[in-house]
Structures are given as C-alpha cells and as structure tokens.
Amino acid sequence: MSNIVEKILDVPAEHESNVFGQFDSHIKKIEQTLKVSVVARDGEVKILGPAEYTRQAARVFEQLLELSRRGNVIQEQNVDYALALSMEGQEQAVVEIDKELICRTINGTPIKPKTLGQKKYVDLIRNNMIVFGTGPAGTGKTYLAMAMAITAFKNNEVSRIILTRPAIEAGEKLGFLPGDLQSKVDPYLRPLYDALYQIMGTESFLKNMEKGLIEVAPLAYMRGRTLDNAYIILDEAQNTTPAQMKMFLTRIGFGSKVIVTGDASQKDLPSGTRSGLEVALRVLSRVEDIGFCELTSKDVVRHPLVQKIVQAYENYEKAQERRSARKDSHDNQHRR
Numbered sequence: 001m002s003n004i005v006e007k008i009l010d011v012p013a014e015h016e017s018n019v020f021g022q023f024d025s026h027i028k029k030i031e032q033t034l035k036v037s038v039v040a041r042d043g044e045v046k047i048l049g050p051a052e053y054t055r056q057a058a059r060v061f062e063q064l065l066e067l068s069r070r071g072n073v074i075q076e077q078n079v080d081y082a083l084a085l086s087m088e089g090q091e092q093a094v095v096e097i098d099k100e101l102i103c104r105t106i107n108g109t110p111i112k113p114k115t116l117g118q119k120k121y122v123d124l125i126r127n128n129m130i131v132f133g134t135g136p137a138g139t140g141k142t143y144l145a146m147a148m149a150i151t152a153f154k155n156n157e158v159s160r161i162i163l164t165r166p167a168i169e170a171g172e173k174l175g176f177l178p179g180d181l182q183s184k185v186d187p188y189l190r191p192l193y194d195a196l197y198q199i200m201g202t203e204s205f206l207k208n209m210e211k212g213l214i215e216v217a218p219l220a221y222m223r224g225r226t227l228d229n230a231y232i233i234l235d236e237a238q239n240t241t242p243a244q245m246k247m248f249l250t251r252i253g254f255g256s257k258v259i260v261t262g263d264a265s266q267k268d269l270p271s272g273t274r275s276g277l278e279v280a281l282r283v284l285s286r287v288e289d290i291g292f293c294e295l296t297s298k299d300v301v302r303h304p305l306v307q308k309i310v311q312a313y314e315n316y317e318k319a320q321e322r323r324s325a326r327k328d329s330h331d332n333q334h335r336r
Contacts, residue, residue, distance in 0.1 A: 003050070004048065004049065005049070005054050006046060006048050007055070007057075008044055008046050009044065009047070010043060010045075011044065013043055015065055015068040019061065019064045019065050019074060020040055021074070021079070024040065025076070026079045027040060029079050029083070030057050030060055030083065033083045034049065034053040035049060036048060036054055036057045038057065056086045056087075056091075059086060059091045060079075060082045060086050060091055063082050063091050063094040064079065064082060067094065067095065070098060077114065077301055078094070078114075081114065084298065085116075090116075093116055097113055097114065097115065097116065097118075097119050100113050100122060102122065102144070102148060103151045105198050106197075106198065111144075113144065114140070114301045115301065116299075117139070117295045117296065117298065117299035118139070118140050118295070118299055118301070121133050121140075121144060121293040121295065124293050125148050125257070125259060126148075128289055128290060128291035129257060129258065129290070130252070130258045130259075130290045131258070131260070131290070131292075132237075132277075132281060132290070132293070133145065133260070133262075133293050133295065134261070134263065134264060134292075135293075135294060135295025136265065136296070136297060136300065136314075137263060138310065140295075140299070141261040141295060142195065143195050145261060146163070146195040146196065146233065147199055148231075148259070150196075158231045158256070158257065159213065160212070160214065160215065160229070160231070161208075161215070161231045161232075162214075162215045162217070162230050162231070162233070163214075163215070163216045163217075163232075163233050164218065164219050164232070164233070164234055164248075165189060165192070165218065165235040165239075166237075166239040167218040167219070167220065189218070191235070192233075193216060219240065222251050226251060226253045227251050227253050228254050229254070230257075231256070231257050232251075232257070233259045233260075234248055234259070234260045234261070235262075237261060237280075238262040238264050238269075238278075239262075239267065239268050239269055240276030240277060241269070241273065241275075242275075243276070244276050245276025245277065245279065246280075249280070262275075262277040297310040297311045
C-alpha cells in the first residue's frame with residue numbers, strides 16, 4: 001500500500017463555502033472519488049491519504065479555489081470535471097478553460113466553455129467558416145454556437161443571424177394541431193428562442209427580429225436564397241436528409257459563418273432514411289476551412305445525472321452492437 005501522507009492548504013474564509021459546497025458536498029465528492037480524508041477547519045484544508053491521491057486532491061482544491069477567486073460559482077459539474085481531469089493529470093486545464101469568456105447573458109452571467117471539448121469547439125468556430133459540432137444532449141452544442149453568433153452580431157462582424165432546424169416530429173404528429181404554419185413550426189424552434197431570450201434579452205431580440213436582422217425559421221425556408229454576411233446555425237442536423245443538407249450548405253454566401261449541430265443518436269427520420277449529417281461528415285471530412293468537433297458524454301454540462309444517463313445509453317448501444325456483430329459472425333459460420 002502507498003505511504004499515507006498529509007497535505008495542508010490555505011483556503012481564505014470568503015471562498016470556503018464556494019469551494020467546499022453546500023454542507024461540504026464538494027469535499028465529500030473529492031473524498032469518495034480519491035479515497036482520501038479531508039478536514040476543513042480555520043481557513044485550512046488538511047488532506048490525508050495515499051501520496052498520489054493526496055497530491056491529486058490538493059491540485060483539485062487549488063483549481064477550485066482559483067475558479068472561486070475569479071468570481072465563479074462552483075457547481076457540482078466543476079468538481080466532477082476537475083476530478084475527471086485529475087485522473088488524466090490535466091487538472092490545470094480547468095483554469096485554462098475558464099479564461100475563455102464568450103459573452104454574458106442579459107443577467108450578467110458569463111458564458112464560457114466548461115470542458116476541453118467545448119473549448120476546442122469554440123476555437124474551431126473562431127477559426128473556420130463552417131463547423132460541424134456533434135455529440136449527445138447537454139454538451140452545449142447549440143447554446144455555445146448561439147453565444148458565438150450573438151457576440152459576432154453585437155460586434156458588427158455579421159449583419160444578421162439565421163437560426164434554422166428541420167421541422168420534423170419527434171414521434172408526435174403535429175399536422176392536426178390548430179393554428180397557422182408559424183404556430184405549428186414554433187415548437188420545433190422553441191429551444192433556439194429560449195437561448196436567444198437568455199443571452200440577448202427579449203426586448204433586444206424582438207426588436208432585431210422585427211427588423212429582419214434575426215431570423216428563426218424551418219430549414220425549408222432556406223431554399224433558393226443566398227445568405228451573405230450572416231451567422232447561420234443549423235440545429236438538429238441529424239434530422240436533415242442528404243438533399244436538404246446539400247441545399248443548406250450551398251446557400252452560404254460571402255462573409256458568412258455556418259455552424260451545424262446534431263446528435264446522431266437522436267434521429268427522428270423515417271426508418272431506413274439516411275441522415276444528411278452523417279453523409280456530410282463523410283463527404284466533407286477532407287475539405288479545408290471546415291472544422292469538426294465531436295463532443296462526448298465527458299462534455300455534458302447539464303445536471304450530473306444527465307451525464308450518467310448519456311454514458312449508460314452509450315454503453316448499452318455499444319453492447320448491442322457487439323452482440324449484433326457476434327450474432328452475424330455466428331450466422332455466417334453456421335451457413336458455411
């Protein structure tokens with residue numbers, strides 16, 4: 001067994017409740033994950049345990065303290081991610097990621113990438129004309145893209161924002177609902193509106209929408225247009241057909257930036273229909289000026305339970321694929 005060592009860190013009183021969590025929840029999580037014992041008393045944290053784990057725990061506390069000093073409210077997700085990176089010896093990345101401020105919401109909350117995957121995504125958006133961001137729910141694909149679009153719009157880098165997604169039912173048929181086309185389409189676009197209200201504020205959004213500077217529309221409305229000097233986000237791209245995706249990508253004009261987001265595991269297309277997103281990822285993989293970012297369950301920044309759910313489904317789907325491969329192999333042998 002490793003030598004048991006003790007390490008003492010100073011944590012200023014004004015940062016204690018933030019770093020330690022409500023009812024010391026962050027301390028308990030670090031203790032359970034790294035198998036160390038932590039005692040917090042009189043502005044000090046005393047860590048006791050095997051040498052390597054004690055060092056890791058100390059580094060995690062140092063990162064959390066630095067985040068707190070920068071004015072962040074430390075959440076369970078920050079602690080989880082600092083611990084996950086500590087296993088890979090990269091815990092200093094937590095503070096590096098935090099340096100990247102995209103913008104602030106209408107309430108003054110800073111919008112920043114929260115994981116290495118998200119930081120890579122934001123960097124790709126800055127440096128490429130077209131970016132494909134794929135990954136499971138909760139990885140911030142759409143929200144970060146919206147924040148980047150609104151920032152570019154406010155800085156006059158583009159003259160308008162166009163947000164679009166394919167209008168396709170997620171298992172529910174909306175054809176017989178009352179109302180005009182707009183009211184039928186709005187439920188599909190609701191998540192985009194929510195992000196706009198939060199980042200931009202309702203008043204500013206509605207004013208710009210009336211002027212036609214911000215457009216939220218189903219993908220079908222893009223046909224036959226050329227979109228110059230615009231920031232264009234195609235959301236839920238896994239529900240496009242290959243023809244729709246090609247139509248969309250060939251609308252792009254000069255001075256425009258395009259972000260395509262999607263999650264291949266949440267396809268609502270009719271059975272047997274190929275996804276335009278999957279085809280595009282294959283066809284465009286070698287084209288310059290196009291960035292590809294695949295976010296994973298490690299980048300989920302919703303409630304920690306969402307991360308566990310995403311991971312459980314990934315494990316289940318991999319097991320199903322292995323079972324199916326074994327069955328095919330067994331059937332082939334049997335035929336011989």
